[in-house]
Amino acid sequence: MRQKSGKPSANRDLLRALPQVGELLEREDVTPLVEFHGHELVAHMLRAVIDSTRQGILDGAITERRDIEPGTIVLKLSAALNRASAPNLCRVINATGVILHTSLGRAVLPPEAWAGAADIARGYSMLELNRETGKRGDRDDHIAGIAAELTGAEAATVVNNNAAATWLILNELAAGKEAIIARAHMVEIGGSYRMMDVMKKSSAMMVEVGATNKAKASDYEKALSENTGCIIKVHTSNYKISGFTEYASLEELVEIGRRRNVPVVYDLGAGSLVDLKPFGLVDEPMVQELVKSGADLVCFSGDKLLGGPQAGICVGKKEYIARLKKNQMFRMMRCDKITLALLEATLRLYRDPKRVWQRVPTLAMISEPLKDVKARATKLHGKLDALKGVEAEVVEHEAFVGGGSLPTEKLASYAVSVKAAEMSPDELASRLRTGTPSIFGRIAGDRLLLDCRTVSDSDCAGIDAALSTALMK
Structure with missing residues (x-):
């Protein structure tokens, strides 16, 4: 048995x-x-x-x-x-070298911005009240004046992100009408956001002009009709077409629009208020340049190259800004008091064009001299190489702006290459990612790279402690 x-x-x-x-x-x-x-x-x-x-x-x-x-x-x-x-939304040390990392929250906010927002958050605020008259005001007043001042526009408004701004503009100017756009500008960005789908949802009728590599001013002019609501030009910030190409300039489109009484819109996307060319970033126009060129409306993001909170900023002619604000969907897209406080404080920093490069973290990371990045990498290397079971070295690396901005542009950088004894780079990355603070790097071959262009001096101590803990698990 x-x-x-x-x-x-x-x-x-x-x-x-x-x-x-x-x-x-x-x-x-x-x-x-x-x-x-x-x-x-x-x-x-x-x-x-x-x-x-x-x-x-x-x-x-x-x-x-x-x-x-x-x-x-x-x-x-x-x-x-x-x-x-433990909060699900927790602080992260970004050692990927991607400055505007979408999954890690994009722009790091200036200290002045989050300090001011904290003050607003802890009590009541003058959100929609006119301080002088004591009567109800407009929450746009907190940013409209300074946004117009900095960009040279007649007026400004803000919604919760640039995708919302684009939809709102199309819906207001071209619902039931035609919106003329170059075939090459039918962009798709993260999260399957496609311009053609946005147009459809806005009730605008899309009219594509030109070929993928060429869209001349004459192509736009031929497409105009009595039912044209707007001409829209989209900045191809997350891809680049090169070679045998030709695209109508904004000035050419503005001339056509003025002559035919059709508003011209420029969807800039990332949106910079400073000249990035000195740092080798040549494909990003400044908002002020587009306004000066005569665009009736320009929309751009708050949390990309501007270095502020998530927002969709619209600047341009008074009559069109006024129309946007009267749109029935505007209220659904407006920003709350914290976003407005963060955005206002960030914009104020741009009034000092010299100091803004140090005071806005996004710009500070883009403009930091390579020798300073190397010095930080060397300092971090000294801490990590002293840990038992760790082999570390300083290596040349390439950083990126990120956030759908300047995809082909790279920034010279330095990283600390880390290899842990008896541990794969994937395992090490997992332990650092799930630790406190959470640390994200980039895996290359059999090593984990910690890029120091996106690591602050204060982050170095946190990386040292986190790696020590990861090795003991």
């Missing part, structure tokens, strides 16, 4: 021995958890831990009595509570 396995019996013994929720809640080492997290959350998480333990027993993953003892369950409970209480 075959002898029966003792495993089912052992499982039953472990299941019977599982402590009860009520008993565990009475323990002295659980009391501080209840006081800190609250009874309901602790009880909920405790049931989840016990259920998980029970399933582990049934699956055969838990076979030892010590794994179900009350002290062990409490340790699991404490870890589970810490995970549940």
Whole structure:
């Protein structure tokens, strides 16, 4: 006769021995958890831990009595509570070398901006009240004046992002009418955002002109009709077509628009208020240049090259800005008080064109001299190379602006190449990513690279401590 396995019996013994929720809640080492997290959350998480333990027993993953003892369950409970209480949106050290990293929050905000926004957040604010008259005001007043001042536009407004700004403009100017656009400008950006789909949703009728590599002024002129709502030119910020190409200039389109009484829109996307050419970034026009060229409306992002919060800024002629603000969808897209506070503070920094390069982190990272980046990499290398089991070296690297801006442009940089003994670069990257602070680098071959153009001096200590912890796991 075959002898029966003792495993089912052992499982039953472990299941019977599982402590009860009520008993565990009475323990002295659980009391501080209840006081800190609250009874309901602790009880909920405790049931989840016990259920998980029970399933582990049934699956055969838990076979030892010590794994179900009350002290062990409490340790699991404490870890589970810490995970549940930790914010999902947490601070990250960006060592990828991508300055405007979309997945890591794009622009790092200036200290003046987040300090001012914190002050607004902690109390009431003058959001929609005129301070002088005491009557209801317009929340746009906080940024409209300075945005117009900095760009040379007649007026300005802001919505929650540039995609919303583009949709709003198309809906207001060309709903039920034609919007003329070059075939090469039918862009797609992250998240499957496609210009042709935006046009459709805005109720504008898209009229493509030209070929992929050529769209002349005459192509636009031939496409005009009595039902034309606007001409729109889109900056191809996330790709580049080179070679046998020819595209109508904004000045040519403005001349056509003036003559035919059709508004001309420029969807800039990233949107810079400073000249980036001295740093080798030659394909990004300044907002002021587009306004000066006569565009009726220009829209651009707040959280890209501007270095502020997510927003869609529209500048241009008063009559068209006024129309945007009267659109029924405008209220659904407007910004809250925190965004407005962040944006206003960021824009104010541009009033000092010399100091803005140091005060706006995005611009500081773009313009930082290579020797300073190397010095930071050398400093970080000294810390990391001293850790047991770590092989580190300073290497030349290439950084990117990112955020859908200047895709073919690179910034010379330096990185610290890290290799951990008996650990793959993927494992090391995972441990740093899931640690505190969370650190993101780039894997190249058998090493993890930490690019120091996007790492601040204060970040170096955090990387040192995080790597030490990662090696001990």
